[in-house]
Amino acid sequence: MLNPADDAFVQRLAALLSPDVLGGVEPRYLADPRGRVGGQAGAVARPRTVDEVSVIIAESARARVGVIPFGGGTGLVLGQVQDGGPLPLVLSLERMRAVRSVHAAENVLVVEAGATLAEVQAAAQSVDRMFPLSLASQGSARIGGNLATNAGGVNVLRYGNARDLCLGLEAVLPDGTIWHGLKRLRKDNTGYDLRNLLIGAEGTLGVITATSLKLSPVPAGMGTAFMVVRDPAAALDLLALAQARLGGLVSAFELISGMGLAFLAEVMPEQRQPFAVAPAWMVLIDVGLPEGLDPQAALMGLFEAGMEAGLVLDGTIAQSLAQRAEFWSLRENIPEANRRIGSISSHDISLPLGEVADFIAKTGPELARLGDWRINCFGHLGDGNLHYNVFPVPGQTRAQHENSREAIKGLVHDLAHARGGSVSAEHGIGRLKVDDLEKYGDPAKLAAMRAIKAALDPAGIMNPGAVLRLLA
């Protein structure tokens, strides 16, 4: 059983640290970005060095006090928000945001965990490279949190998720020892893959304090298009066509529904829409091509092939950088429009690509048995990752349907799981989906996870209650 981060503990810990490392609990450390619950903490630690992190964790382990690693606070599954149990210590990485070294010729950047994703992207740009991880919250989300949650986003199709972009880690393990694993190697088969174990563990097996990241050359030419597709099945056929023609060079392939466009028209009428009549389904395609290939011509070729195959009904290709940005702003405003409409239940599911179209076709009618809803299904189609969100019909509010939330969620998750899908594609488990993990997770994997947690964190101090249920 854990002890609270009470005054006595905080005073004891403060004596081991520089004067201003420990501070009061400002509200921003306790807020859930979706406003569902409020957190609590006995104090907030804001260390400047990995050695200070080590002292904090070691002392917390000794005292059996829970530690909640805190990045940008943008996580959507309550991984950074503990709303019950003994008061924990919040450990914010915000003061550890230095770029430690840049190795442009190696395509490697070494940066501390508290740098925001946007700062990491800027550091890459400053040496003519790109760091391809990209997501809506990149201005506030910190790279340590991106790694702890194995963040996804829009460029996973080509460049992979956070896991695939990480070469090495520096981390403090649950007993306070420091793992110096900031390798800059593309190949290293020396023992168990501790890096990938910490990535995606959501701070429950240790705290990432720095990372060496893979950069990529900036493609010679980038192009973006909206293409109206017959239906989601046609969108998947178009994806296959794009991959065959441009193998490996399609960086994003995003599904957008007519409902998403209608939501934008309703609550963000200033957002310019690409088609005079909103289509039922369209995709946003991004390509990055080497010298010798013209992105607009390549997209035009794909458009024509898609038309000929009966997959594509209409389309528009960005003619300038400004227009590319405008196209992307539409995609990026969809989550904000959803927020303003107010969903009853939001889902972050993934499916085998071959199951996506049929899932979309069948799930709406199944949900209709529970009531009348508006469904905004959008997301990273190239990765089989759908944000399948359910809203009240016009004139009704989410509050009226609180009682339906569990049934809706259960139905969507059951149907995704039955098709070999995942109930958390990119957001993680946090505290929100612990029940889902127990319900849908493989028992042998769950047992292995519990054994690993107990082995590495016997006192159970690291992000208690996230991912795995706290044992009383």
Next chain:
Amino acid sequence: MLNPADDAFVQRLAALLSPDVLGGVEPRYLADPRGRVGGQAGAVARPRTVDEVSVIIAESARARVGVIPFGGGTGLVLGQVQDGGPLPLVLSLERMRAVRSVHAAENVLVVEAGATLAEVQAAAQSVDRMFPLSLASQGSARIGGNLATNAGGVNVLRYGNARDLCLGLEAVLPDGTIWHGLKRLRKDNTGYDLRNLLIGAEGTLGVITATSLKLSPVPAGMGTAFMVVRDPAAALDLLALAQARLGGLVSAFELISGMGLAFLAEVMPEQRQPFAVAPAWMVLIDVGLPEGLDPQAALMGLFEAGMEAGLVLDGTIAQSLAQRAEFWSLRENIPEANRRIGSISSHDISLPLGEVADFIAKTGPELARLGDWRINCFGHLGDGNLHYNVFPVPGQTRAQHENSREAIKGLVHDLAHARGGSVSAEHGIGRLKVDDLEKYGDPAKLAAMRAIKAALDPAGIMNPGAVLRLLA
């Protein structure tokens, strides 16, 4: 302490299995491909199903009998060869080689662990896809072993190593439970990354019985060239140039030394050499390009740019598929030529790319203090992975230098480690490099590895003595 797989155990186990699952110990199950040591075993199990594997592991755990998972027997670090201690059971996956399902539109293949890498490649080809993992022993190496050792090879630069090509696993854990993790998902953030923990664990945390693999579209055009470079530093500059011009589309970038060519001329004179006068250093470059780009023209453009930059001195571009194959046969024969010459000490190291040229420049002179040697340094330069092998001078034999082996190895590994390199880039630890792992490994990582091993395999039955030292 483990018990031997003695007659009583074998009879007890046999009673739980189909009649012919357990069999005698043919010599091939005990052989090290480099002939350094001989193995031992009490029996060989050749199950047909994952349920049979489960029974074998569960019974071995109960009896505390060591189990050595056996794939193609091609591993180079004695991971499949136990030459002392209580007699283990060898568990060969050779009868589990079915293709369970092919999902061409998803670019996914689900296959059992005993399929050879060549069979996996052929299954991909049969649906117009490629499985890009490629290595010299692919005709015998099995995909389960490739994954257990996180195999590398020649296409890692573009497509990643075995880890990066795996979407899911079915595996039997050390207590005999089956993990059903054959997902076909590109994104799945539901809990700890057990997949990557088993990949690279070399059979010490469980046995992989099947896998879902990522396939890739076949590039529209493939091209191959030899380019003579001024020195290894120029080769690295040429790599950067190639990446900038063809970002992401360079699939192989292999370094070949004049010594390697001389060895081929000496022991494989039938191998056609690409240049009349053997150069000191050259690279073999492979590119796979989409529609609209001509591979030969792209390679010619790179050649001219490399000449202009003073990096490239000469070159030849394959004009046909037959010539591509001929170019590659030269590269692939280098290990066999090495074997016939007979190395004193072979090394599989990786370095940060920025350290490679200086390492090569400085290590030869350092080694010369220990004696006169011939050095064949070759390998996957794009990954910073060098096979840095040391041979006797003409007229001498490896046997004359047995006493120098440890000093040579220590020097090469020390110098690689000091530059942030790895002493096992792609071959793994096995039993050969357990001391190296203890010497060079990060103490916090090693402690975490031991804790994980003890948690998942408390009896210590899985591939005992591999990766981590057996505790008496």
